[in-house]
Amino acid sequence: MAKVSVSKSKGLQCFAVNCRHYNNSYWREQGITFHKFPDENKFPDTYADWVRKCRREKDPSKHARLCSCHFEAKWFDRTGQTVRLREGAVPDWGKFNLPKHLQPKTVKPRTTATSKRAAESAAQPLPDALPSTETHTSYVEHEHAYAGSALMWKRKFFQLSEKHEDMAREYSNALRREKRAKEICRAFVEELYEKNGINTDKAVFEEILE
Known part of the structure; x- marks a missing residue:
């Protein structure tokens, strides 16, 4: 019996803005997995981070899913029969197809002589709680993640x-x-x-x- 083809757009769409992946057998056969949002009550900061990066004007429903294309490989647990996200997994800004007006804004460093002297004299290392590989931009992003969404x-x-x-x-x-x-x-x-x-x-x- 010939295999019945499945429409690429059948099923629930990934919640990320501009993502055209749908939770169906076609995309799962391409190696894409779909993952539900963290529990808002147990992990409010992680939940807020997911919602913020999806750039939607509405909150995700209990059926909403985010596809694997928005996460780095380090967050996946592939040891079992089902691909799972490790606890604390957060999507990566660089893996979202965001229009320009929705992209995260980065603070450009000031280049005046006064600001350079002030930066040199007041330079402080990042807190030990943050990985040493994080850039200043990701550090600012890390700090703002705690603010969460107004909602x-x-x-x-x-x-x-x-x-x-x-x-x-x-x-x-x-x-x-x-x-x-x-x-x-x-x-x-x-x-x-x-x-x-x-x-x-x-x-x-x-x-x-x-």
Whole structure:
């Protein structure tokens, strides 16, 4: 039986802007794999980095995938039957087909005599936490990655607001339970006094139940 050809554009398209790879058997046969986005709650910085580099005006859905063409070879684990991305994998800017207006901006160094003297006198090595092979541009990119997207911080704000509301609700419920418990105890003490079943000064109990 002849093999049925699959349309190159069938299936879900890679989420990166201008990428024409689709998650189907045709592209997988070309050696291209498709990978879901990191968990936004567990890895917010990595997730924000993926979204930022895709240059889309919308957030990825739970079905969105980024194809392997946007990652360096070092990020792939090919030891199993399924090609996987290693934890912490981030796409590489150079592997995106971005239009000029969407390309990351690099800061051009100043070339005045004053700026050169200032740079020479104030030159400082990059922090030890960064690989020594990183350029100044990648260092700036690394620092800005922590800022994330405005949308990510907006989500975090709403998540914290919801958590605060939940805690306030739990606190309010606890106060109501405490009040109810005191009312029950107070009624029980009143009943004991009426039946002469207790000799302790009533004021003692009132102080405790205050």
